[in-house]
Amino acid sequence: MAGSGLGSVFRVPEFRIVWGAELFSVVGDQLARVALAVLVYGRTGSALWATVTYALTFLPALLGGVLLSGLADRYRRREVMIVSDLARAVLVATMAIPGLPLWALCGLLVAVVLLGSPHTAAQGALYPEILRGELYERGLAVRQITSQTAQLVGFASGGLLVAAVSPAGALLGNAVSFALSALVVRLGVKDRPRPGSAADAPAEAPVGGLRGVVAGLVEIATDPRRRALVALAWLVGWYVVPEALAAPYADQLGAGPAVVGLLMAADPLGSVLGAWLFVRFVPAATRARLVGVLAVAAGVPLVLCAFRPGLALTLVLWGVSGMLSTAYLLQTQAGFVRATPDAGRGRAIGVAASGIIASQGGAVLVGGLLADAWDPATAVAVAGAIGAVLSVGGAVAWHRADVTASPGTRRSTPAR
Known part of the structure; x- marks a missing residue:
């Protein structure tokens, strides 16, 4: 990492703090996902119920993004992160209560995911303030690599932990990780004023609520480059389907909970390799041109699951898909943030x-x-095929937008 210049971001104290806090919560989240997959599938024996529960760790974020992400522009971002972490710690600890009905478990899970939206927005808006210039892009790559490594550790150890202890124990571990994250942020991150409230700036609160979100969506929708990047980024959901089906997939292979963790870890392992290889060996001027190609290619390994490969080959296929999807997602994220003005960045x-x-x-x-x-x-094969086909349209839109934005200079443009 030092040879590629990525290690330079660790010289920034605040980056180390925010980075470390994120690792705590990421590991805890993966422990909880394994626990919930095993718990719900064990109670119901239904692949649908297992994926419904897994979907609830993602789906409510849409509502949270619409209603709550603007808090990152209306209040001090450090406090938004701390309050979100503490509230989630309490809710996840409640989920560990033995015998909790499935409807209550799902309700608490929805609340936890909703609270993650303002935290994500505040953290994402802080990074450009902490890391200036080229350090931002390096920090984004480091964060991607290490967060995926944390997911890998969390998934792999989560299967063993659930098998050795209980799903409730893994959920309590997740609650502790949120509390530790809040403590680290409180002690190590500078208490910046609310955006727009600095002494030399007019005290003007950003447009909030649904009206502010609509304004942000209109800004993105009317910008061809950001619109294409967001469309490609959102298609990555099809490449996450294997993680959600890990429990029933392991059952189809005749394996147990420990293999569920290994299957869930395949994508993060591929993601670590993909982020490192992409940043280390692909020239900056080439990365943007590869976004669409990589997005389409990420679905091909999943399509091969239709041939019913064994465990070893399945792990390889899922890992390769994770490698390709992370490489293109990393570039879409960097390009989107660089193309977004500072005002309202948290909301966007x-x-x-x-x-x-x-x-x-x-x-x-x-x-x-x-x-x-x-x-x-x-199901995994069909998801891969859908993702690849839809990505073709996104790739064409991105190519047209990129050429239009910088005609004649695109080849020499640095990573966006």
Whole structure:
């Protein structure tokens, strides 16, 4: 990492703090996802119910992004992150109560996901303030690599933890991770004023509520480059379907909870390799041109699951898909933030990120329906095919927007 210059971001103290806090919560989230998959599938024996629960870890983020992401522009961003983490710690700890009805479990899960939207928006808006210039892009790559590594550790250890202890124990671990994240942010992140309230700036609150979100969506929709990037980013949901079907897929292979964690870890492992290889070996001027190609290619390995591969080959296919999808998603995220003005950045990031999460929830819900109608392997293959076909349209839109934005200079344009 040091040789590629990525390690330079760790010289910024605040980046180390925010980065470390995020790792705590990411690991805890993956432990909780494994626990919920095993808990719900064990109670119901239904692939649909397992994916419904998994979808609830994503889908409510759409509502949260619409209603709550603007809080990152209306209040101090550090406080938004702390309050969100503490509230989620309490809710997840409540989910660990033995014998809690499924409807109550799902309700608490929805609240947890909703509270993640303002946290994501505040954190995303803080990073450009903490990392200036080229450090921002390097920090984004480091964050992608390390967060996926944390997911890998969380998924792999989550299966073993659930098998050795209980789903409730994994949920309590998630609650502790949120509390630790809040503590680290409180102690190590500078208390900046609310955006727009600095002494040398007019005290003007950003447009909030639904009206503010509509304004943000209109800005994105009328910008061809940001519109194409968001469309491609949202399609990544189809490539998350295998994670949601890990429990029934493992059952189809005749395996147990430990293999569920391994299957869920395949995509994050591929993501770590994809982010590192993409940033380390692909020239900056080439990355933007590869976005559409990589988005389409990410679905091909999943299509091959239709041939019912064994565990080892399945892990490879899911890992390759994760590698390709992360490489293109990394570039879409960097390009979107660079193209977004500072004013209202929290709202824009929150809406875009929530759309990614919500698209994942919708896709895995469809995957669950397909798995119940046919089988998990077929559902994974169909999800990969849908993602690849839709990405063709997104790739064409991005190519046209990129050429229009910088005619004659696109080849020499640095990573966006």
